[in-house]
Amino acid sequence: MSGFEVVEVAHGDDAGIRAWAAVTAASLRHDVGPPATPWTAEELAVVVGTSDGMRRDTFHLGLLDGEPVAAGWLAMRLLDNLDAAELDVHVLPAHRRHGYGGRVLDRLHERAAEACRSRLDARSQWPYDGPADGAGTPGMAFALARGYHFGIGEVQRELVLPVSEERLVALAEAAAPHHAAYRIEAWQGPVPDELVESWLAVWSTLPTEAPTGESEREDDSADVAAFRAMEATQARQGRRSWHAVALDAAGEVVAYTEVVVPAHDPGVAFQWGTLVARGHRGHRLGVALKVANLQALQRDLGPAVSGRRLVTWNAEVNGPMIDINEELGFVPSARSAELQRRAG
Known part of the structure; x- marks a missing residue:
């Protein structure tokens, strides 16, 4: 492994950003197949080497004799969860089992430790027909061998758009x-000024209100200025958001949903929180809310x-939300x- 090194991708390094995106996409598509949803290089370019004040992301490449064979990502929140870091590691399938992923992970662990982050969060993905606990899948085997434990299982679900207006109307009428x-x-578009504080009062609790299994979680920050900066970052990435809320008699947000449509990946849209x-x-x-948001999305995009x-x-144990999606x-x-x- 003498020809292997781990380097951080710098802001404006277009070649490095494209390489990071390519390695990650190849790894995910190998492990998950067509349902994989990797970041695009265009989205990455906006956040590499910058921060919106809510979190800081760093991206690392594992180079073998100068060629990218592995990729790592580290995210640290700046206003909440100050003992935590989120990370991800990918290795090109042809270069696995040579220790490259472990070297990249070691670098991410070092960077997290330097920032006094002791709670490390990661994710592993695999095909739906695999075991519910991921036993024996490459990502799970890699993580478990390095001290990570299974927190909670999730299922990725997909809906091919559009949904018929008749179906949406029927669901809306049944719920009304x-x-x-x-x-x-x-x-x-952005959350209106008159709603943003009550939106954040609900939005910021999603990490702890959603099922967490054996994982530790804290609420997100409800800081308005930081949230506006995050919205601006997403806009620069080409991500357009559709929102729906339920307002109580006082006009306060008591429920929300959000769908995000990326400009640089026209085949997908994402149902966020x-x-x-x-x-x-x-x-x-x-x-x-989901019906109202889908109706607005389909009307606007045509x-x-x-x-x-x-x-x-969805967390596999989140029956109410799974029922709605089904x-x-x-x-x-x-x-x-x-x-x-x-850590530690």
Whole structure:
């Protein structure tokens, strides 16, 4: 391994960014197949070597005699979860089992330790027909051998758009009698100023309100300025967001959902977080919001929505959200696991 080195990708290093994206994509597609959803180089270029104030991402390449064969990613939040770091490692299939992934992971561990981050979060992915716990899959074997433990299993689900308007209307009408005390609003673009504080009051709790299994989690920051900076970063990446919320009688957000459409990967869209605040559950708000958001998305995109895969992830134990997604027509496509390790 004398010809192997790990280097950090710098801001503006277009060749390094493209290499990082290519290694990661090849690794994911080998392990997961067509359902894989790697970052594009165009999205990466916006965040490499920069920070939006909410988190800092660093990207590393493992070079064998100057050729990229491995990639690593490290993310550290700056306003919350200050003892934690999120990381990911990928190795080209033809170069596995030579210790390159371990060398990259060691570098990420070193960087996390330098920042006093002792809670390390990672993820492994594999095909849906594989074992629910990932036993024997390459990513799980790699992580478990290095001290990570299985936190919670997730299932990736996909829905090919568009959903028929008849189906959406039927679901909306069935849910409507249950949420008469709430107002549903949907829009494309940033969260309006008059809603952002109550949006964040719900949005920031998703890490702990969603099932966590054996993983430790803390809420995200509800800092408005940092959230606005994050929205601006996503806009520069070419990611457009559609939001739907439920408002109570006081006009406060009590539930939300968000779909993100990337400009640089026209075949997919992402169903991001959906959450109903405690005290407002049991009113079919989850399905009402997802339907309203899909209607707005399909209306705004028109023919451009046709054939896109809408991709989402649910903890395998999250029955209520899985039920909603299955009502909409989502089907399982891959599996993953949240993994965690305590350093020191």
